[in-house]
Amino acid sequence: MNSHHADHGAEIEAAIDVALPALGLDVKAKLVAGQGMWSLPALPEIGLRSLVMSDGPIGVRGVRWTAADPSIALPSPTAMAATWDPGLIRRAGRLLAQEARRKGVHVLLAPTVNLHRSPLGGRHFECYSEDPFLTGAIGTGYVRGVQEGGVGTTVKHFVANDAETDRFTVDNLVDERTLRELYLTPFEMIVAGAKPWGVMAAYNSVNGPTMTEHDELQNGVLRGEWGFDGAIVSDWFATRSTTGAIDGGLDVAMPGPHTVYGEALAAAVRAGEVEESTVDEAVRRVLRLAARTGVWDRVAPAVAADELPAPLDGVAMARELAGRAFVLLRNRDEVLPLDAARHGTVALIGAAARDARVLGGGSVQVFPEHVVSPLEGLRAALPEGALTYRIGADPTDELSVAGNGFELRAVCRDAEGTVLGEDTLPHGMVQWFGTDLPDGVTLDRLHSVEITGRFTPRESGLHSFGTKGLGAFTLSVDGTVLFDGVAVADGLDPFEAFFAAPAERAKAELVAGKTVEVGLIYTVPDLTGAPVASISCALVHREPQLDADELIEEAVAAASVSDAAIVVVATTERVESEGFDRADLRLPGRQDELVQRVAAVNPRTIVVVNAGSPVEMPWRDEVAAVMLSWFPGQEGGSALADVLLGDTEPGGRLPTTWPVRLDDAPVTQVRPRDGKLSYDEGVFIGYRAWQRGDAEPAYWFGHGLGYTEWSYEDARVVGPDTVDGDGRVMVTVHNSGIRDGREVVQVYASRPDSAVDRPHRWLAGFATVKCAAGARATVEITLPRRVFAHWDGEWAVEAGEFELHIGRSVADGRLVRTVTP
Template sequence: MTHPRSAPAGNTPVTSADEAREAVVEAALGRLGLDAKARLLAGQDMWSLPALPEIGLKSLVMSDGPIGVRGVRWTADDPSVALPSPTALAAAWDPDLAHRAGVLLAQEARRKGVHVLLAPTVNLHRSPLGGRHFEAYSEDPYLTGRIGTGYVRGVQSGGVGTTVKHFVANDAETDRFTVDNLVSGRALRELYLAPFEAIVGNARPWGIMTAYNTVNGTTMTEHHHLVNEVLRGEWGFDGFNVSDWMAARSTAGAIEGGLDVAMPGPRTVYGEALAKAVRDGEVEEAKVDEAVRNVLRLAARVGALDGAEPAVTDLPAPVDGQALAREIARRSFVLVRNEVRDGAPALPLRPGGKVALIGAAARDARVLGGGSATVFPDHVVSPLDGLTAALPEGTLTYALGADPNEELAAADRGFELRAVCRDADGTVIGTGSAPNGHLQWMGSDRPDGVTDDRLHTVELTGTFTPRESGAHAFGIKGMGAFTLTVDGTTYFDDVQRPAKDDPFEAFFGAPVPRARVELAAGEPVEVSLRHVVALPEDLPMKVITFELCHQEPRRDPDELIAEAVEAARAADTAVVVVATTDLVESEGFDREDLRLPGHQDDLVRAVAAANPNTVVVVNSGSPVELPWRHEVAAVLLTWFPGQEGGAALADVLTGAHEPGGRLPTTWGSLTDAPVTQVTPDNGELPYTEGVFIGYRAWEKEGRTPSYAFGHGLGYTDWMYESIDVTGRSVTVRVRNSGERAGREVVQVYLAPAAPGADRPARQLAGFASVEAAPGESVEAVVELPARAFEIWDEAAGAWTHVTGAYEVEAGRSVADRRLTATVVA
């Protein structure tokens, strides 16, 4: 008999295929004993669940996203397509583009044997100081929900599951394992739960990941109300719920709170501990059955359960990953300033003009953010690469200008390394590659023949050929005993200990400098980093991770800026690329300020003074302060643009394509930002701002940001001609009044005529993209959702329609509203 369950999310009808899969799931569940069921709910290693051959269940494999599919091996030996950051994807304001990204990622997942992608991240940009905001879409829940819906639909159309994360209010990194976020019921519903609700209702995701943090006194892996009553009960979610890695803390608390899978394994609060809790009468076996049923349903959907037809049998057409990565990048670039100089705008570049490209990030591109979102593409196109290929020979020069990397980075350029494994007697028992000085072996990742009981040391060894002469710095990222040797001299032979009490310090902690060595350009030297492996028995996972790090010789900043100024003076246009670093934007910590690191602000000002036609390219995943923005001719935001970022930049700068992005989050100074508190006090972080974050808060406080939510320029102009509202359908007519074809994102905001102190002045209620030739007039049609007219009534515990007059405002950003119509709800 098929077990009764709620209708799929979003009131999607239950199909005959759903019923057939459910019958197979129920039959498989009935053949499992308690121990097997409990074992299935605990990871067997870092990334997978155990196979159960007795019911025809294959091992379910999960892998990190969201910009690529890393697979089960965290190494550059197993390359992945690297798409632009989620902030970039959201900046395109195009759910269909997000869908196409998802299709590509499903294709990558299937290539790597992955069933479930650990993405997308739909937490909100509550404060600009959030260190991981590059991995989330936006400050606005509606935009986040639309982009996330497209992404999930795309991935799952390829037969691969998603886990929408991190449920919920995981909006900062400080003390993320222990923080208790105190959020009002209204703010939860209208802001932080809203993207999850939209995606569950519109995309029917096969998975949700619950967060590390606590919400209103209950840790999310045990949050019965939000998981069982809201997510599963109200919204009808029928997928599986997996913990964030190492988030589950209590056996009974987790299973009662609706957590299906505790990752990673094999040591978790489930498995043997869960079976014992049932036998001891602490947990009802029916609770275990519910969790197992959800996991088996996932397996059936992805084709990992014998006898069940997968949810997708006809896969989408193959996608060219390189081409799509380039398209997403240029569609995401946001041109926030483009002044007319000498009768023409600064961008696109004038054909045949001399260009001085300046900045360390122009040569050594930063294409993705730090942390678990990291993947390893097989190539990266830097801005220098892209412009060299696109511009006529002899028209491009390059100067370093200023290097934001004041810390060590992975031993990549110039290094040729391998990993050598030895036992306690010094006998080599296996070798592996380490192409970028980064070693991260999880579970079965060890080289052939290497077992934990025999492994005593791992040595990264090989050669380094400098590209510059001078004092090179070497260092270590990781915990434990290390010996660092460069060119025959041992510089460190000791134990490196964690700087803070964080189980992921070895993954995301900063590298520690341990040597400074004078080297000559072009002359190779031997390098070695030996690590004594110690795998404590009480660790939930057996991970060996460390990294050899390096920094090139540091030159005098004033000297570098002077060289850049000379290059700028000799050019028609100076293009300065500025960037953040892994120590500014990464998983594991929040930001201390919004300034660009190093001497980059000084560089921009000096170049702009030397050449009034200065274009600044900002390579960051989330907002930074731009104190010089009025001194330069153009500012182009490129986010973390993925592996094809340099090619896309050349497309946009040369005018082959227009920049297509609009801001998904407000850019302004930290001094003016309304919400800045991300550090808990006595373990608690009150969300005292309520429903006022992002542009809602900027407007409430009467503050003017550098660039408003939704802002973005193209290479043509638009006239907003008319607006018509019929019921909840808004039709906006716009005309391309410029001289070239273009794309416009028509944004519709809903403003209550009498908002009162407890309602935002306006909120995004819809958007649509249109394309038009010069002089052409086109219509954008936007449907207003019913939720735009509702607020959450905490006393009633329900959504309440707010009657009255509303202004329907159409425009180019929240601060540039061109047309208005009045409706009465």
């Protein structure tokens, strides 16, 4: 913890010792329960203000899930991990803390440090890596940065929340060695290296107990073994039992006001089912969190105002981070970087080039003030007339939230039709929680919300209109009612209203440039007894569907007469999102066909993959270059232009192994059987499993190319200096190319004669190094003793020598040395 005076921790505990005895049971039970969707109650009698939490990992939404309150949108967590640079991510964390303070947020619900157990995991993009060591290192940088900015974190989701199917009820069966060596390791590293102020308990169960009640893992391991002194917060709607949760170590039940804590917790104490001292310990940890974040007036915050980091430029940070994260997988004949003056014309192709997907679906979603698409970025960077654009193939036929061409507002009415209040809408979605309503509007009087305004089409033809959300809707376009009906839930997920697919309701023939009136009336359902009173509805739209064959032909024709072709392919929100797992790894729509057709007529075809997690690329050997842009955040288009034109080197390396096809992937089972999901593969996920199989991946963990060449000249092992100390390896590299560059030096351990069933190689250390053309640099990489240990009821290190393989990926050991840890 970054404190402006050495005894800050003692001051907090002393203040708690004074305050706690003065609080009655009902007050204490209330304090550990959410008062609404995002906050804990204030206790003015002790100078405690309300503590506010907010999603998410790539930006700070604030308490309003709306584009009316814009946020900086950084690249996806997979992109952050692709930088292999904890220091850079620490700076990103400081920016997020700055954003949180601007929005009045005290605790960020991030980072997500679950592992890429399978490429089918729906929130794969929201997690860092398949490797626990890389995940822990990046997560440590993130937490340090955020908390240096005086804002708390809740490292999530503790633990083994690695898939979305039946996430509320699944019991994940994980043996102890696997749990310790893989899934617990990132949390343990972050607790040790960053001292997080919070951890979030997952929805799922692990080996029986649900995680919000898991005494062994929360009280025994997290607090007892690791010394975690922060607060454990439930995932939203995860808690099931008052006694189970409080005795199992859960401090805060979110959201409120209807939770298993509050009145229910006070009643359980009075009934003799829960010890009041157990409640006191939870309250102590909540007060500790409040003190650290500066919402308790009796104690100075952990980071004083004069200790806060210098302000950061969010737009510049988003652009830098995106460029550093791009992974160049293939670069035949050094087609990249492009020389605009020499190469002349460029054909840019793909729906995602115009309408970029900059973030994944679900709770990571924020609303940036602006988004730079690849089309905008390249138009700004290339000479006038050099760029042509064609759609080529649209990855989705779904409707999306009304945006381009719409001017909308939300009008709130009571049952008699009287207007209670209004709100501006930057797009066609309304998402209000609890009392987060427009001025003058109260839940008890709110009867309907009307999204109303005007639409000026870009294209003539049949436009599709529809709804998103659950409840009764009346949809009208140009004065005609097109739909009047009710949308009902299909599943049990309480977030279905937010994450479910939009529904097409009707079509209307419209003329380009001719403005029409549009309206969607949403009748608010009875919210009595709802866990959180939420209003969620959206007007959705799709432009006229053009002939798919013609679109591809137009793109191929443009590519055939251009000096280079850039094809941007992408997944959609129906492919990568919270709430469901993936069914396959194929690009949606006819994008594979598009790439193959373009590559057939232009040998200088460059494919940019706009996806947060692996996709199959059957054309990868047919194109000149393949670049991963991940979900690149709001400045993705500018960063892409920087990298493609050589102003920035692609700095990323793969944080997860990419298969040729799904059938080759070692772990594909993400759907429970009879409520249980068995991690039968044990410690062999990701590259650890690929090394044991017959199939070769498309690209190995750690792979990534730059725009220069590197020679690995020497490596020298130093230490460890003590029996239990860490070792070091000094690696000298030579930038033998003609451009300045950045390299990620990777060190993998192996034990060929091990008596333990181990991976062939596993990540032991890494470091980034920047070097001028022709220059040499020596980088020092720490080798923690723990990376050599295995779990056998306790951590043990086999006696004898381990090999170190030093190179550019797990499959590229250019230098080999030995170490005796």
